[in-house]
Amino acid sequence: MKFFIDTASLTQIKEAQDLGVLDGVTTNPSLMAKEGISGDERVRQHYIDICDIVDGPVSAEVIATDFEGMVREGEALAALHPNIVVKVPMIRDGVRALKHFSSKGIRTNCTLVFSPGQALLAAKAGATYVSPFIGRLDDVSTDGVELIEKIRTIYDNYGYTTEVLAASIRHPMHIIQCAEVGADVATCPLSAILALFDHPLTTIGLEKFLADHRKAAAAKEKA
Numbered sequence: 520m521k522f523f524i525d526t527a528s529l530t531q532i533k534e535a536q537d538l539g540v541l542d543g544v545t546t547n548p549s550l551m552a553k554e555g556i557s558g559d560e561r562v563r564q565h566y567i568d569i570c571d572i573v574d575g576p577v578s579a580e581v582i583a584t585d586f587e588g589m590v591r592e593g594e595a596l597a598a599l600h601p602n603i604v605v606k607v608p609m610i611r612d613g614v615r616a617l618k619h620f621s622s623k624g625i626r627t628n629c630t631l632v633f634s635p636g637q638a639l640l641a642a643k644a645g646a647t648y649v650s651p652f653i654g655r656l657d658d659v660s661t662d663g664v665e666l667i668e669k670i671r672t673i674y675d676n677y678g679y680t681t682e683v684l685a686a687s688i689r690h691p692m693h694i695i696q697c698a699e700v701g702a703d704v705a706t707c708p709l710s711a712i713l714a715l716f717d718h719p720l721t722t723i724g725l726e727k728f729l730a731d732h733r734k735a736a737a738a739k740e741k742a
């Protein structure tokens with residue numbers, strides 16, 4: 520399973536990169552705004568800065584919602600760096616844009632996916648990734664992980680190569696559950712990735728190993 524980090528924070532991206540398990544980055548307009556990144560030039564430079572940190576796919580989302588606008592923006596984003604993946608919303612013009620980008624060899628991430636039918640459309644249009652938002656489904660009392668499972672089944676039934684990118688992940692159990700049902704990628708907040716490292720028995724076990732080592736070394740010195 521690939522791990523992407525879902526943030527536009529360069530600090531967090533660097534921290535995740537240093538863990539040695541990061542495969543890519545996803546951003547969205549809200550995450551860019553959170554970092555105070557606005558204005559075309561600043562936005563473009565920020566994407567390049569992210570691509571300079573992580574050698575993997577970096578999703579950059581279009582703002583336009585009409586076909587021509589998405590194509591124009593998406594082509595400009597894709598030209599910024601070979602790592603850029605154009606993120607397109609799951610709307611009618613978005614699906615047309617996915618098809619266009621796919622025919623041009625530009626990688627895409629279809630975002631704001633909340634149903635198996637939407638995921639099927641994204642795959643038919645040739646999306647590279649599909650992003651079902653599991654946390655936001657859980658927020659409205661709907662099982663987000665179940666959606667990942669359904670999309671996995673549909674894609675496997677027909678051999679679609681679109682990768683299932685579980686998004687809107689909120690905690691480490693989301694990552695585990697998505698891995699269990701076969702998501703190709705999980706895009707996560709840094710906190711959820713870091714939480715995977717922790718287990719009290721690991722901490723206790725390591726303390727004991729080191730204490731025993733110190734005791735043995737002290738006994739040897741005395742002898």
Ligand code: G3P
Pocket residue numbers: 525545546547652654655686687688706
């Ligand atoms: O990048 C899209 C997605 O991961 C958003 O997550 O937490 O805003 O629902 P969230």
